[in-house]
Amino acid sequence: MTIEKDFDITKPLWDLNTFYGRWRHYAWVTNPMSCFVYQKDILAAKQLYDDYRIGKVPIGTTREQLLRAKNLYESAFHPDTGELQNVFxxxxxxxxxxxxxxxxxxxxxxxxxxxxxxxxxxxxxxxxxxxxxxxxxxxxxxxxxxxxxxxxxxxxxxxxxxxxxxxxxxxxxxxxxxxxxxxxxxxxxxxxxxxxxxxxxxxxxLTDENGKKxxxxxxxxxxxxxxxxxxxxxxxxxxxxxxxxxxxxxxxxxxxxxxxxxxxxxxxxxxxxxxxxxxxxxxxxxxQNCPIATSTLKRWEPASYELLKKNCENNETPEYLYFNKGL
Structure with missing residues (x-):
């Protein structure tokens, strides 16, 4: 099977703004069978994931292979650091x-x-x-x-x-x-x-919706x-x-x-x-990418809000900021 040109390996397969979408995502990512995959296969999946992310698509790569690499990468590597997590x-x-x-x-x-x-x-x-x-x-x-x-x-x-x-x-x-x-x-x-x-x-x-700190x-x-x-x-x-x-x-x-x-x-x-x-x-x-209203910072953390305004062009602050709450 060929790969769609608009396929983005870094984006979730389901809508994470809904409970059902998140449920399907985590049921896929937390599949216990991925714990029994050899480390060399996990590292190979990471290599394929990284290569595709920068546009280096190996000849003959299928969508199924990319989805498998995405699944192993997201289940085994930390979303913040990219480090391989302890299997236990x-x-x-x-x-x-x-x-x-x-x-x-x-x-x-x-x-x-x-x-x-x-x-x-x-x-x-x-x-x-x-x-x-x-x-x-x-x-x-x-x-x-x-x-x-x-x-x-x-x-x-x-x-x-x-x-x-x-x-x-x-x-x-x-x-x-x-x-x-x-x-x-x-x-x-x-x-x-x-x-x-x-x-x-x-x-x-805290970052904006584009990932800017x-x-x-x-x-x-x-x-x-x-x-x-x-x-x-x-x-x-x-x-x-x-x-x-x-x-x-x-x-x-x-x-x-x-x-x-x-x-x-x-x-x-x-x-x-x-x-x-x-x-x-x-x-x-x-x-997991948890939102917090800018108005909350303005009311309860003035120092954080002032720093936010300094980092925003023309002091135009976004309505919401985001952070990784962990699991």
Missing amino acids: GRMSFQVPGGMAITGAMLQFYRSTTGVVFWQWVNQSFNALANYTNRNAMSPITTTQLGTAYVSATAAAMIVAMGCKSYWGKHANPLLARYVPFVAVAAANCVNIPLMRQNEIIQGVE CTQSRIAAAKGISQVVISRIVMCAPGMCILPVIMERLEKYQWMQRIKVLHAPIQVLLCGCFLTLMVPTACALFP
Whole structure:
């Protein structure tokens, strides 16, 4: 198949101004199968992507090859820096990684050792994902990374153990199954803001619709981080809230009681089903190229607004500015 002359490999295939368009985009980009592609093939895809972007189209290249290169490039490389991301931190690894960890947290919620261990594993995984998908224009120090990791892990364990202790004495057995979700939600509220604290302290770069850097904003950083926190909680909520009810019902059947050794694999597979749907859904809740009204800067960040006016011709400021909120 030949390539259309107007095909732009850098532009999304769907309308990212709509939820459905974003959902289709993220379902495509976060396809977990891309995690199992050899690194040499990913680098070859990047080379083809870069060559086509500058007009060097290899003879015989088809549209399918370009789409494959685009898919691998956007799933594996950071949108800000163009650096190859750690495979375990990519959003495309959320399904295989998240299903294993979430399934284990839901299965071993009764044991104190199990709660502590799997909360630690989960926060280690989350810290890597948060760092990998941050706004890379705001660098973070090793000390800040360590603080974020330790704080989030401690928050998750304290909440988990507190809920386990209280609900174990005062609540029905079903409610105790929600200990992992409450702990994960609390830890996300700690982990993500701490991991990206430099964005709040220094502000994130804002650009106009053409990508020209105009100013910086701390309010924009807070907006982007809060949206990421909401997205991460929504991502895990259905699996961690609905699955306990399903397992509570299933475990009452005799045939389920005879296959207790399979309870953990069953929960892992069911978590995978939920995450396959929820990863693109959560990512699509808010645009990654997040808008912020210029009037907001004028009202709440006068210094940022003044810098914006200096960087605009004839002080004609755009109505909206944009920044990468991360995932």
